[in-house]
Amino acid sequence: MLSIFxxxxxxxxxxxxxxxxxxxxxxxxxxxxxxxxxPPQKNQEIIHLETLISSLNRNEILxxxxxxxxxxxxxxxxxxxxxxxxxxxGYRFIQCIEDDMRYDIHFSLRNSLHGHKKKSNPSYLPQTExxxxxxxxxxxxxxxxxxxxxxxxxxxxxxxxKMERISLNTNQxxxxxxQQLQPKICFVAKYSHxxxxxxxxxxxxxxxxxxxxxxxxxxxxxIHHMGALVGVQDRANAxxxxxxxxxxxxxxxxxxxKQGTHSSLKNVLLLNYYMHFSxxxxxxxxxxxxxxxxxxxxxxxxxxxxxxxxxxxxxxxEDIVKLNPDYILISTPYPQKALEHMRQHPAFxxxxxxxxGLIFCLDDNIQENPxxxxxxxxxxxxxxxxxxxxxxxxxxST
Amino acid sequence: xxxxxxxxTIALLSILCIFTSIASLFLGETPLRxxxxxxxxxxQGKESWNALIDERIPRVIITLLSGASLALSGxxxxxxxxxxxxxxxxxxxxxxxxLCVTLVFIFxxxxxxxxxxxxxxxxxxxxxxxxVFSIAYQNSRLHLSTLILAGIAISTVIxxxxxxxxxxxxxxxxxxxxxxxxxxxxxxxxxWKHVHMQAPLAIAGILNCLRxxxxxxxxxxxxxxxxxxxxxxxKTRLHLFCSIALLVGGTLASxxxxxxxxxxxxHILRKLFGTSHFNLLVANIIGGSFALxxxxxxxxxxxxxIFTIGNLSAVIGGLFFLFLLxxxxxxxxxxxxxx
Numbered sequence: 151m152l153s154i155f156x157x158x159x160x161x162x163x164x165x166x167x168x169x170x171x172x173x174x175x176x177x178x179x180x181x182x183x184x185x186x187x188x189p190p191q192k193n194q195e196i197i198h199l200e201t202l203i204s205s206l207n208r209n210e211i212l213x214x215x216x217x218x219x220x221x222x223x224x225x226x227x228x229x230x231x232x233x234x235x236x237x238x239x240g241y242r243f244i245q246c247i248e249d250d251m252r253y254d255i256h257f258s259l260r261n262s263l264h265g266h267k268k269k270s271n272p273s274y275l276p277q278t279e280x281x282x283x284x285x286x287x288x289x290x291x292x293x294x295x296x297x298x299x300x301x302x303x304x305x306x307x308x309x310x311x312k313m314e315r316i317s318l319n320t321n322q323x324x325x326x327x328x329q330q331l332q333p334k335i336c337f338v339a340k341y342s343h344x345x346x347x348x349x350x351x352x353x354x355x356x357x358x359x360x361x362x363x364x365x366x367x368x369x370x371x372x373i374h375h376m377g378a379l380v381g382v383q384d385r386a387n388a389x390x391x392x393x394x395x396x397x398x399x400x401x402x403x404x405x406x407x408k409q410g411t412h413s414s415l416k417n418v419l420l421l422n423y424y425m426h427f428s429x430x431x432x433x434x435x436x437x438x439x440x441x442x443x444x445x446x447x448x449x450x451x452x453x454x455x456x457x458x459x460x461x462x463x464x465x466x467x468e469d470i471v472k473l474n475p476d477y478i479l480i481s482t483p484y485p486q487k488a489l490e491h492m493r494q495h496p497a498f499x500x501x502x503x504x505x506x507g508l509i510f511c512l513d514d515n516i517q518e519n520p521x522x523x524x525x526x527x528x529x530x531x532x533x534x535x536x537x538x539x540x541x542x543x544x545x546x547s548t
Numbered sequence: 549x550x551x552x553x554x555x556x557t558i559a560l561l562s563i564l565c566i567f568t569s570i571a572s573l574f575l576g577e578t579p580l581r582x583x584x585x586x587x588x589x590x591x592q593g594k595e596s597w598n599a600l601i602d603e604r605i606p607r608v609i610i611t612l613l614s615g616a617s618l619a620l621s622g623x624x625x626x627x628x629x630x631x632x633x634x635x636x637x638x639x640x641x642x643x644x645x646x647l648c649v650t651l652v653f654i655f656x657x658x659x660x661x662x663x664x665x666x667x668x669x670x671x672x673x674x675x676x677x678x679x680v681f682s683i684a685y686q687n688s689r690l691h692l693s694t695l696i697l698a699g700i701a702i703s704t705v706i707x708x709x710x711x712x713x714x715x716x717x718x719x720x721x722x723x724x725x726x727x728x729x730x731x732x733x734x735x736x737x738x739x740w741k742h743v744h745m746q747a748p749l750a751i752a753g754i755l756n757c758l759r760x761x762x763x764x765x766x767x768x769x770x771x772x773x774x775x776x777x778x779x780x781x782x783k784t785r786l787h788l789f790c791s792i793a794l795l796v797g798g799t800l801a802s803x804x805x806x807x808x809x810x811x812x813x814x815h816i817l818r819k820l821f822g823t824s825h826f827n828l829l830v831a832n833i834i835g836g837s838f839a840l841x842x843x844x845x846x847x848x849x850x851x852x853x854i855f856t857i858g859n860l861s862a863v864i865g866g867l868f869f870l871f872l873l874x875x876x877x878x879x880x881x882x883x884x885x886x887x
Contacts, residue, residue, distance in 0.1 A: 158759060158787055162752035162794070170663040173744035300719045424722040426737040460854070464736055468599050472577040483722060487659075496596030497603075514722075 195407050196537055202239060203232035203403075206529060214392060215522055216309040217287040219259045219385070222392045226255055229399035236406055243405045245398050251391045258388035272334035274380060277320055277346075281337035281360045283308060283521045284373060287389060288382045291315040295331050296323055304515055307523060329353050335379055363520035365438060369393075373522060389522055396525050397442070400532050404444055407536055416445045416535060419475035419503075422514065423482040423491065427470065428462040436481065436517055439528050445535060448473045467497040478503040478510070479534050481518070485511030510534035554827055557820070558834060565838035569612065572845050573604045607738045610802050611844050612837040613750040614735075615809075617795035619817075619836025622810020623828055624757055624792055626818070627764050628785060629695055633872055635811035636673070636796045637865070639695070640702035642807055644676025645669040645793075645800040647706050650713060650727060666745040670797030676702055677789050733806040733858020735844050742802040749798030756791040757829055760784055764825040806840075806858045808865020813839055815872070 214221040230247035237244045275295045276282035282297040286308060296318035301308050323331075328349065336350055336357040350357045358379055361372055370390050377386020420436055421427045429449040430436040440447045451473060452463060478501070482488045488511055492498045503509050512534065516526045533539045574580065578599035590598035622635045629639075636642055648668035657664040680702055684695035717723055763784045766774045771781050799806065817831045843857055 158756050159790060162756060162790070165752055166748040166794075169744065169748035173741075174662045303719075425726050464853070466577070466603065466736065467597075468577040468603055471597075471599070499596055 199403065199406055203235055204228050206533070208526070208529065211396070211525060211529060212307075215287065215525060216312070217385075219255065219262055219388060222388060223252075223255045223259055226252055226392060226395045229395055229402075232399065233402050236402055241402075241406045241409055244402045247395050247398060251395060254384075254387045254391040258384040261384050272380075273331065275320075275323075275328075275331070275333035275336040275355075277336065277338045277342060278360055279519075280363060280372065280521045281376065282320075283519075283523065284376050285337075285380070286312050287522065288373075288377060288385050289380055293380075295333050296320045306513075307515060307519070307526070325349050325353070328355065337376065363435070364433065366393075366397075366435070366524065369520065369522060369524060393522060393525055397528070400528060401442070403532070404536065408444065416477055417448050417473075417475045417502075418443075418445045418477040418479065418535060419448045419470070419473055420479045420481065420531075421465070421470075422462060423480050423484070423488040426464070427480075428464045430481075431460050431463055434461055435520055435524060436527070436531075439524070439531055442528070443531060443535060445477075448475050467495060471497055471500060474500075474502055476502050476506070477508045477535055479512055479531065480509065481512045481514040483514050508538065510538075554821055554831075558831060561831070561834045561838055565612070565834055565841065568838060568841040568845050569608050572608050572611070572841060572848075573600060575845065575848050576604055602739070606740050606743045607735060608841070609743050610738050610746060611735055611841045613746055614799045614803050614806065615836040615838070615840030616833040617746075617750050617753060617799045617836070618806060618809040619813045619832040619839070620754060620757055620810075620829060621792045621795040623814035623817070623832045624764070624788055625810065626814055627768065627825065628788055630768065631695065632815050632818070633696060633811075633869065633876075634699075635808065635814075636677075636792060637703075637805075637807035637810065638869070639680050639699035640676050640706065641673045641680075641792065641796050642800065642805050643703045643706040643710075644679075645672035645797050646731065646805055647710060648672030649730070649800055650710060653727060653730070654713070654717070654723065662741060663745065666749055666798055666801035669800035670749060670793050673796045673800070674790060674793035676706075677793060681785075681789070729856075730804040731858075732856045733804040733861065734856045735803055738802065746798040746802040749794045749801075753791045753794035753798065754833060756787060756794070758826070760788055760791075761826040761829055764788075765823075768823060804858060807862045808869065809836070809840065809861045811865050812868045815868075 210221055210225060214225055226247055230252065233244050233246040237246070271293065273293050273295050274285055274289070276285050276297065279298050279301055282294070282301060285294050286297075291312040292315060294316050297313060297316050297320065299319040299321060302313055302319075305313075318327075332353075333355060336355050337360050338347065338350075338357050340359050340362055347357065358375075360376075361368055363369055363372065370393065373386050373390050373393075374383075377383045377389075418440060419429065420440060421429055429452070432450065437447060437449065449463070452465070452469060480488045489509070492504065492509065498504050512527075512530045516523060516530060519527065576599055583598065583600045586595050586598045587600060589595040590601050618636075621641075625634045625636055625639065625641075626632055628634075645668075648671055649665060652658050652664050652668045657668075680695065680698045683698040684691050686694075714724060714727070763774075763779050766777050766779050767781065767784065769777075774781050796810075813835055814828075814832055817828060817835055821827050821831050840857070843860060847857060847860070
C-alpha cells in the first residue's frame, strides 16, 4: 500500500482527485442556496392608475414597431386620451400628445392606403441589424435583398412573416451576387471592412453609412435619414412620432405614480450577466433610458476614469453589496442562470432588492438593441421598476 | 549552497510577499470596520458572507499560487530544455491548455462539472508539451532551435484553431466576450471554488518539482552524464512535464492566460542565485508569488481597469524576450567576429 505513494504521479493523482471530490461533491445535508423572495404584488397606486387609463399591451406595441401604421395610430390616440384623463383627475406635469404629432401618423396612414404605385421596384441591402430592422419596419420585405442571419433567431422581436420573405443572409453575398442583385443603396456601418466599401465602389453601388448609435436622438436621426433615402419619409416621420408619443406616455405614467407612494427616489442597479456580473457604463443606451425614469442609477457611484471609454464595468460582489440597491435589473440571455447565481452566493442575500424580491430579468437582445426597438427596452425597465413585472423572458423564442 | 546573500534575499522576498498579500487584503469596497465586525460571526456560521473571507482571501491565495506556479514552471522549463528563452508560453503550453478550456466554456461543461476546467487545462498543457518535445528530441538529442520553432508553430496552429472557433461563434457576443476576458488573464471574480480548482494542482506541482531538484542539477550536465550518474532521464523528464502541466493548468483554470511571466523572473533569479536548483526553485516560488501579488496590487491601487494583469505581463515579457534574442544575437556576432 505504501509503495503507491512512492510513485509521484499516482500520489499526485490521488491527492488531486481526493481534494476535488471533497470540494465539489454535492452535499445533500447543507444546501447553500437561498430562496428568492417572490416580487411584491402591485400596490394600490398602480391598480388605481390601471383603472383610470389603458394598460400597456406589449404585443400591440411590438406590432406597431414592426410597421403597422393602424396600430401606431390607435396607440397614439389612446395615449393622448390617457393624458387628458390624467389631467382631468388632477395629476400634475402631464403632457398631451400634440396634434402635429398625431397628424404625422394620420398622413402616413392615408398615404399608405392611397399610395402612388411606383413602376420601379428598387431593392436595398442593409449590412447591420439596425439598418435591417428599420427597413423591415419602413418598407416591404420584397425590397430588402438580405438580412443579418442573427435576426432570424430573434422572432420574438422581429416580424417572422416578413423575414421569411427575404431568402438571403448578408454573409452569403459574394461580389458576383452583389453585381447580379445591384441594390439601389447599401446601408453600411462606419466600421465596415474597407475592402467591402471598395467592392461597392467598384460595382458602382451607392452606399450610405449608418451612424454609430449612442443616444435616443441618434436613433431618431437614423430613422429620418434612412426614411429619406428609401423614399418613405412619411412612414419614417410616423415611426419617430410613435417613439416620441411612447416616451411621453411613460413619462405621464411615472409622473402619476410619483404623486402617490412612488414619490421616493428608487435605487436601481442595472446589471449584465453572462458568467459574472457587470454594469453598463453611462455611455450606453440602457444608462440613458434609466436617466429618463426618475430613478437613481447606482452604477454612477462606481464611475472611474475608464468608464468613459468602456461599455461595461465589471463588478465584484463587494461592489454590489456596497451599493445595496433596492431594485436589481439583470439584462441577460440566461435569466435562470443569473437568478441561480444570485441564490447560490450568500453575499446577495444581504441586499435590499433580494430581501424584497425586487430582482427582475430582462431580455438582453432587447436591452442592447440600438434601433427603434429601444421602446421595448424602456417598457421592460418601466414595468420592472414601477409595476414590478418582468414579461420579457416570456416572449423569448424557443 | 545557502550563502548569507541568498538567505537575506529570500528573507526579504518573503517579507515583501507577506506585506503585499496583507496590503491586498485591505483593498476593496467594503469598509474595514464592517469587515472586522462580521469576521467572527462568519467563522461561526452566523453570517453567510464576509468580504474578507469569501472574496479577498481567495483572491490573495490564487494570486500567490499563480505567481509561484508560473515562475516555477518557467524555471523548470528553462532547466529541462537548457535554454533561457524557454517558457511554457513560448513552448505553446499555455495555448494548448487554453484551447481545451475554450472547448469547456463552449460546451458549458464547467457549470455541471466544476473540475472539468482545471482538468482540461492540465490535459491541454501536457499534450502540447509532449508534442513539442517529441518534435525537438531526435536521435537522442534535444535540438534547441527546433524546440523554440516547434513551440511557436504549435502556438500558431492552436491560435488559428481558436480563431476559427471565434469566427464560428461570432454571433454569440457574450461567449466571445467571456473568452476574450479569459484569454487576457484576469484576477477578478475569484472565489473559493477557484481556489479548490487550482490549489491541489499547484501544491502537487510544486512538491513534485522540489522533489526532483537533485535530478535537475544532474540533468544540467547532459543526458548521457545523467544516465551514467543513475538518473532515469525519461521518467524524470516525464514527471517534470506533468508537474509543469499541473502548475500551468491550475493557473489557466483560475486566471486565464498570463503569458511570459515564467520567462522573466526565472531568468533574473538564475543570474542572481546561480544554478543550484533547490535554491533556485525556492527563490522562484517566493519571488513569483511576490511579483504577481505586487503587480495585481499596483493595478488595483491605481484603479487601472482598461487592461489586465495578463496584458501587462505579456507586454513586459514580450519586450524582455526580444531583448534576450537581440542580446543573444549580438553575443553570437561578437564570437564570430573574434573567430
